[in-house]
Amino acid sequence: MNIVVCVKQVPDTATERKLRSDDKTLDRDAADGVVNELDEYAVEEALRLKEAHGGEVTVLTMGPDKASETIRKALAMGADKAVHLVDDALHGSDALGTSYALAQTLKKIGFDLVVLGSESTDARTGVLAAMLAERLGVPQLTFANKVEVNGTSIAIQRVTDYGYDKVEAVLPAVVSVVEKINEPRYPSFKGIMAAKKKPVEKLGVADAEIDVAQVGLAGSWSEVADFAAAPPRAAGTVVKDEGDGGVKAADFLASKKFV
Amino acid sequence: MSEVLVLVEHVDGQVKKVTLELLTLARRLGAPSAVWAGPGYSAEAKAKLAEYGAEKIYVADSADITDYVVAPKAELLAQLVSSASPAAVLVAATAEAKEIAGRLAIKTDSGVLTDAVGIGEGLVADQSIFGGGVNVQSRVTKGTPIIAVRPNATPVEASAGAGAEEQVSVAVSDAAKGAKVVDRVKEEKGARPELTEAAIVVSGGRGVGSAENFSIIEKLADSLGAAVGASRAATDAGWYPHQFQVGQTGKTVSPQLYIAAGISGAIQHRAGMQTAKTIIAINKDPEAPIFELADFGVVGDLNQVVPQLTDEIAKRK
16 A cells, blocks of 8 residues: 655744744744644554555655655654655645645655644644545545555544544545544654665655646735734733632632623 | 625534624625535524524535535535625634635635634634734635634624525535545533533643542533533543543634633643633642633632532522
């Protein structure tokens, strides 16, 4: 099975994340880049599927040169090879542009199964997997907390507000995973050393037959008109519990008409 | 006045509150047209949608639409966008409706904005990003604006609309039938409201200490008619089911009132609740960052404070 796992480099949540004042895109220099957490679960799931069914795991990343760190991490976990879609023309692409660029690349490199995290911690749109399924014309198996492959059949549990749906499809397909589907492995020392020798193919927009009119800031379908740091919340009242903390909290709720 | 399509969220034939919020919002932007997708439509549902301003109600209640994941609903909306040329399409910012919005955007060559907390002049959407640290105004620049709006972002107001019903027949394409729902498994959730929709959320964290002790969080929630949430520390420890996790890798909530008990307020949690209107924190550590967000905080043992608060609320009812 030819599995492609899409991973994204995102700014570390623990550092201050900013938008750039010039073009209102993510300031990638302001924060440390890390692998999007939910994509680590995707890598793990891809590796487990490969271990169970054979085949190959290819990491696909779209992002600047710096995103090669993210590729190395996924290779160190055990992926076989990587494709890095990197081109200045892609800078500032919105979800539609990103899904288009990734879909073009996926068509080029081929796949039986695409796996990715259900959302990124920076943009948090949660739409990319659905968009990839739409663009590729393959089944959408998203928000999975369980994945089972049997020959060319695939079944998942799709997490819902009320529990989960059992969903079935035939490969090729796009799967997005939620946290708790598995426990991502840590790269071993051997894995880290081996990752340095694994092939990473760099593709530009021309290589992936991407129409530059549909990507980048100018090609996007939406724009950030303005932004500002959120004003700090007005300082609240903090009391120490002297045996009446619950009563005081109730008084506060009453003052706000919640009780 | 142009139509504004509102995708109705419904469960067991009941219209969800977020839909009434979207209809209220849509009235400011044009003539609201509710879109009912899937089985369960009734005279009662029609009355509810009209009461909150639906001028038209498009009904596509065939089971085909809900038997497959997301794609048929996107096809239905694309068909309506083509026939009605609406000024905008509004959906709730739920996991599934955002996916529908995403696929619709591709089908209609339109921009999509997710997790709006408000929509202003010129269909400019307000968004809160980076865990609530930055406020953004965004707009769609191509096609029909498709905007996913967070539940609880809009105060609901009734204002009657004509509620003219129009049956829509949609032939779901084979391409949209790729992912078939073969079973729906409902997990016990009791009578509590849904986490992302609830007006009040009471969450417990590491300080709760055990699965058993979550009962004091549940009792407080029930006294307020609230949903129960949990921090990642609590769900990772197995004290509360993962689907109730509030935070960056869990649910994002935007309730009128959020009570955080035994939660320190790490960025990963704050990302999921920072846009709550009023926040109460109960924590024994006076240095916990959650107090920076709290409108009211109690430094103390939640095992004392929470039950006392529950009793006090009962007394005042």
